[in-house]
Structures are given as C-alpha cells and as structure tokens.
Amino acid sequence: MNSTRTRPGTHPVHIVHRVSAAVFGLGLWVFAGLGFANGLAYFSTQGQEVLGLSSNGALSTVSVVAGAILLGAAAWGGPTASTVTAGIGVVFLISGIVHLGILDTNFNILAFQLSNVFFSLIAGLLLLIVGMYGRVSGGLPPDNPYRQAHPMRNRPYPEEQLNIPAQGEDEREQEQLEAEVAMGEGHPTPEQQAMVEQEQARRQGRERARAYEQARHAEERTSPRRTET
Template sequence: MAHTPVNHPARPIYRAIGGLTGLYLVAFGVLGVIASAGNEVLAQDDTQVLGQSTNLGLSLLSALLGAAVLAGTAIGRNVDVAINQWLAYALMVISLAGLALIRTDANIFNFSVATVIVLMVVSLVLLVVGMYGKVGTDEEKEAWQKARLVL
C-alpha cells in the first residue's frame, strides 16, 4: 500500500511490541492448556485463564497463533509484517464471530465478553505493528515520502 510507511524510525519498537504480543498469546495458550487439561477440546465450562474464559481448543489456537507471530518476528524481512496483518484480520473475525455466538451452543471456543475484548485489542495491536514494521529499500522509502507529501 502506498500509504504504509517504509523504514519507520520506530520500527524496532513496533517489532518488539509484536514479539510481546506473540509471547502473550503463547502464555495464554499454555496456561489454558494446563487449566483445561482433562476437559473436552471444545468444552463450554467455567475454565478461566488470566481473567478470560477458555477451553482446550482456544488455548491450542492461541498458542499456535502466538508461535506464528514469534516466528515472524524472529524472521523479520517483512515476513513479520505479512503474518501480523493477516493474523490481525483473522483474530478480528474470530472475536467478532465469538461475540455474535457468545450465548449460543455454537460458542465452540467458550468465549466470554472479556475474551472478545482482549482478542480485539490483540488484533488491533498486531495490525498497527504490521503497518509500521515494513522494511524497504531507500528508493521505496523515498517514494513513500513523496507520496505522503503530496497528500
């Protein structure tokens, strides 16, 4: 996208924030697996971790997505930008679907309102990190600055 900054000066900070977000997702997933051990994968019970309702399925999904964010952060070279942006959109869709299905039998990930809010915040953080973490050549940076000044 032409309006996405290239070589932003705060890029290392955004990359670190992305890594911390991935660590949070992994920690939530691991703690959720421990707390929901012995339950069904998609159980709808009162299992809570870090103030959020969860089950084994959501915990495994969170750990997997967090590992993907951490892998992207470790690789860098705009791989993290793509992973962060796509996972941000996926988490938004998952959390909105969870909000829509929160009081039904279709609530397979045992969402609560707190879980939806946290997932939305995590997805917005990943989206911002993805937008400001792009690395490019000097020519791409110059083209972005020229396009920015025209606006």
C-alpha cells in the same frame, strides 16, 4: 536524494515489528500454557477462567499455534513480522465479531465469553496498528526501509520537485554554454553556431514580445484619460 542506510533488520521500524510480534507471541504461549496446566476440557463451550479470560483446550491450542507463527515471524525479519502481525490482527478482529454473535450457543467451541470478545477486538486493533506502523504513511522519511524498497523510492517529495529541472534541461544548458564559449573564442562548429543564432533569435523574439506587452499596457492605462478630454 541521499538516504541513510542501515543494515537489514536493524532499522527501528523493523525492531518495533519484531519485538511486538515476539511479545504478543510469548503472551499467547503463557495463556495457552496456563490453560493446559489447568487441564481444560477441549471443546467445552463453558470454559474456565485463565488470566481473566475464558478458555478451553481448543483455545489453548489455537493460542499455541498463533504464538508460534508470531514468534517465527519475529525471528524471520522485520517485513515478515509486520505482515504477519497485521494479518493476525485482522484474524483477531474477525474472531471477536463472529464470536459476539455465537456466544452462549453450541457453535462457541472456543468457549468465548464477553471478556474474550473485548480482548479479541482490542488486541486485533493493536496488532493491526503495530503491524502497519511505519509502512502505510504517505510521508515516509528517506531512511524508512519500506520507502527504500518501494519501486518509486527515488521519487522526490513534492517540494523538491520544484527545484529539479526537466529531463535533459541540464544537458541543453551545458551544450548552449559550450556553444557560446566557442563562438566567443572564434572556433564554433556549424552546429554550435546554429545553436547560438537560434538562441539569439529566441531571445530577441521574447524581448519584442515583452516590449509589445509593456507598450499595450501603457496604452491601456492612458486611453481612459484621452476619452475624458
């Protein structure tokens, strides 16, 4: 099955992964930069509002690290960006769930508020969806780079398998054709002659079996009439 090849990293799926990772990484850097600019206390559990979210110095530092990882993955390539984006998404989801249970406690060292929890859950879900985009579907198109990279990439689609002969069938048909041509021209090898005779015997057997089935069906159709008379 022919497939359209693209240069590594230029496929639209790779571009989506890299752009998404870069955009979100830059967003985290902006959030962190504004937090540092406001001189936030590092481990304050109260935090201050930055872009509608509560933040402190620790959360700004975490945002810088996470943004750097996403930007590095975007620069590295599509598959890396996909994996890292999905992984960061899972971390965000876990963070949102954990912080929901430690709000207003001394364990809330990142100064999360309810708005942060909602943001973490929504952003994590979006990152996970974007990271898995184009690589988890069961019906990936032929030009999808993740299908091409799969060990079973040459496996045909189910509807195509119906049109593919069994392994070795083409070779047997070709040998049979050559043997019949040689028999017709009068110079077959002993193997070709035996092959043609075996095929003729099989055909005769199939014809006899078909004739027997037809006769049996005809008898079954007429037998009720004989019983009634």
